[in-house]
Amino acid sequence: MLHYNYCTTTRAVHAAVAFLRGSPRLLLDTEGKEIGTTEGCLSIISVGTLNAEYIFLFDVSALTTPQEMKRGGLQPLLRLLSDPKYLKVVWDGRQDYFELREMFGCKMVNVLDLQIVELVSRWEVRGEGEAERRIRLEKFFGKASVWSEPERFDGLHLLCGMQRCVEENNLQVDGKDPTVRKLYKEGGGSGIWMARPIPDVLLHYAATDIDLIAQLYQHFWLCGWMNLDNTDAYLAKSRRYLETRAALGRVVKGDVFQQSPVVAEEAFDTAVHPWSRTGYVECSGCHLHLPPRRFEPSTGTSGGLRRVLCSRCVSIALKRGVQKRARDSWVPFTQMFEQRYLP
Ligand SMILES: [Zn+2]
Structure with missing residues (x-):
């Protein structure tokens, strides 16, 4: 069973960030409504330590109330994410990178996108x-x-989706909860992330994504898709991938291109x-x-x-x-x- 800490106060953010600063490599994902589009809104920023032993889920709604903002709100976390000393590992971080920059002016550097590793390793390694x-x-x-x-x-x-990559590589992970798919269907899509209180099943879902990123990152090293020689090239390509997306600004929901x-x-x-x-x-x-x-x-x-x-x-x-x-x-x-x- 996956454990996570759900952070809704500035105090909890400070404690979580103090802890996360002990991990030079962080796993990152975000959840929200139609992120990256003109209707986009972040709900949760999920950050884990390297093997997902510790997962923190930061509630964007709770931490951006005027009261919490006065205390600092998400600022300690945003400073951590924009700190080049920390490697941020994501899977298709294009919308995450864009929303963090757009909503908070947080420009992440030193980000490794595992979707790019999976892609480029096809011809560079495999x-x-x-x-x-x-x-x-x-x-x-x-x-x-x-x-x-x-x-x-x-x-x-x-491109390969995260779930598909997990399946293709036979990784042993907690599957995604089917009740979430049902919630999506009944709740009209990703808007379910905006309701509060946020259901436990959704928090668990967000934590599962961090666990999947952890498993994939380890697997890519173990099977040789990543090694000390090619990491810099992956980082440069990830950066290009994220910045190319971010330069487009908000896109119209349903834009097929x-x-x-x-x-x-x-x-x-x-x-x-x-x-x-x-x-x-x-x-x-x-x-x-x-x-x-x-x-x-x-x-x-x-x-x-x-x-x-x-x-x-x-x-x-x-x-x-x-x-x-x-x-x-x-x-x-x-x-x-x-x-x-x-x-
Ligand atoms: Zn085109």
Whole structure:
């Protein structure tokens, strides 16, 4: 049975942070309503010691009342998280990183994203090549499109979710409580995190995520996906991954281009640059600034035209049929991607 401390007062925050400062590596996760979107709101910040022996769940609502803020509220914790001496280990920390920065101005440094470790280790450590990359992409886009138009999938990778990674690696962990799934369904989604008092089952769920991160981190070291030689490269890629996401600001809830398990290498690879450079073009789907080769040129008489969506977003649009969804002003599918490209 997992143990955790639920912190709702500044006093409890001080005690927890004093304790956590003894652990140079911390596990971090957040819970909340639609985090990262225009409706986003944090509910819980979960922090654990390296092997998840100690887990602290900080109640954001309770600690941001005027009374608690006067006493310091979350400040000791935020100072800890922005302290470069401490390594923060996350799994897909993109929204966590963004919300902490957006809500509290807390800029975390020295963050290792295990989702990036899982991804990059495929070719850096595990010897996966082009065929394996496409086989993974098939799971999302279907076999036919991946192999018939391979150029559209250049530089794309299928991300792995935390639960899936736990299952694929046969890790022995407390499974996620099915009653939480039921709560999500009945409570209309992630809004359940905002109610107070917060049900024990949700606190336990938040603590379980920290335990999963602990297990994965240990496993990645044990199986050699992480070692002393590649940690710095993972850290640099994690940083690029988190900052690329944060630079986009709040995204619209349900935005298919942001909420997709497919990532372009520009979003994490430090060898390529995701932001404005001469000749780079902003994709109107994912809003990354990408090299022109990521935008399919039109053929025929209308030379000089390119799609306004990058190849990743075109593939997602085709899969999701998003031309039917009103987002900005959609034009008929045949024209929707086209825009004059000025080199
Ligand atoms: Zn795009």
